[in-house]
Amino acid sequence: MTNRTGTSQWRGHGPAKRTGMDVARLSSFLADDDTISDYDFWRALKTLDNELYRIERSSLPIPINVIYARQIIETARRKRCARR
16 A cells, blocks of 8 residues: 555555654663653553453544553563563
């Protein structure tokens, strides 16, 4: 699929590619931040999981920013645990 400029938006091109890089950069930034505790990561994931459950049970569309937020926090938590 191409957009108006004729560039592809699929297979690693366009906004999805840039967002993937932002997830890696933001998760690394959060993993390195010592002011965020392991409990803070756990609590944020739990809160997001509860919100996703509520949205799903209500048969509402899941906002993409909630999915990205969960991915960023989960990746940051994984990176921090791997460093220990």
